[in-house]
Amino acid sequence: MHEVLGTTTDGDLVINVGPQHPATHGVLHLVITLHGETIRKVDPHLGYIHRSIEKMCESLTYRQFIYVTSRMDYLSAHINNHACALCVEKGLQVEVPARAQYIRVLMDELTRIASHELWWGAMAMDLGAFTPFFHAFRERENINDIMEETCGARLTMNYMVPGGVMADIHPNFQKRVKSFIQLFRSKFDEYNEMVTGNIIFQNRMKGVGYLSAEDAISYGCTGPTARGSGVSCDVRKIMPYELYNQVQFDEILETGGDSFARYMVRLREMNESINIIEQVIDNIPEGDYQAKTKAVLKLPKGEFYTRVETARGELGVYIVSEGGTTPYRIKFRSPGFSNLSALDHMARGSKIGDLVAMMGTLDLVIPDIDR
């Protein structure tokens, strides 16, 4: 920490939020310049959980590097793995068996729900409501149990591998997913009753942290953050991968551009993910869950880029290969990094008490930002 509490020459107050602060959900350090209670400037200092994953990947093989990426956006671990697997498959020109594609889409959507559940609970907690957190975790626990049974892990699953998935689904998988859908449907109204309709909550969200559509695009915002401003940016729609061009789902768009719009996008996305799962769960075809690939993978010389939609937005995996067994250079275009860059713009001129509400609806995961 370099800055200390102090005043600038024109009487503004400079304070630190973080790196250890309950509302930053990790080690994010914001240096805030205040004029009275009004925010003049927000300057994020990153790197407290920087592990240089991109550099690390340069010395890992194409089978190994995927496991590191679960630790980037740990709430979308499946989707991170998926992006990397897709990128390697693109280089190898491997056809993924239909069964694996179905399983991947199911896992992605379950992950998205689990991530949004955690966001919903944590965001309500940021605003001072403690109960929703437990309600959200009650449902999220079911997803974690499903993951544990099939993947052997609850957070960093490492289930997607180049060519398909690591192992076949557990015999209980379909039954448990269906009972989860029922449970989720029966509890979803509670979410709206508890938080969405609450007048105190609405007053704290509406009109706060406005981001226009032009700014959202210019700052590179993606995912629910940009869709709250009416920017159509769902990679599942604009560049469909796996099954996403065969299932029916809507891209959720809100036009408010404020914290409440971003909140509504995520809440409605949970329902949309349930719709996708319902279409897919009964139709998983029989067959291989993994394509046959060589033990040592070598990507041809060239460049490969994949874009996928994580719970936070667009994740890009850019592999530069020199034809060897390890990548020459890897770049992860993380959604959180770009979304965070808009925070300064959104926060200027608002009250410091609203900063937490803005950060809550950006859904920041710090290891995803720092990489």
Add this chain to the structure above:
Amino acid sequence: MMDREHMISCITEWVPGAKAEEGTEWTTLSIPGESWPELAQRLRDEADWQMDFLFCLTCIDWKTHLTMVYHLTSTRHRHILVIKADLPADDAVIHTASHLWKTAIFHEREVFEMFGVRFSKHPDLRLLILPDGWEGRNPMKKDFEDPVNMIRM
């Protein structure tokens, strides 16, 4: 939506030194670093391009030189274009893109500290991820040696 041939012929007309790369998924062109600011402005503003979304900005260290890579797309037309610019390793300077795409403010700061590329006219070029005192050493470059190497220790 523009097709590959049209994109290439347009850009080679604007930028005489531009070269198209073969066998890439998306249209990729290498340009001289000096022509970047003018080209960037045109790509964003011309009505049939409207590349308003810079979805990836990064750098590659080839030991002999550095390559800046810009992934651009249009939220209206949905076409994708990749622009590359080679920079000398010892004196890597390129004009910033942050006045056109604000996402470049953060991404260029990251490239600045990790690769040592200096972006002229950048509003706020300082360390973002690395702690103070790291200036001059660029961890993502291939010749970077970590004094505390946990693997070789």
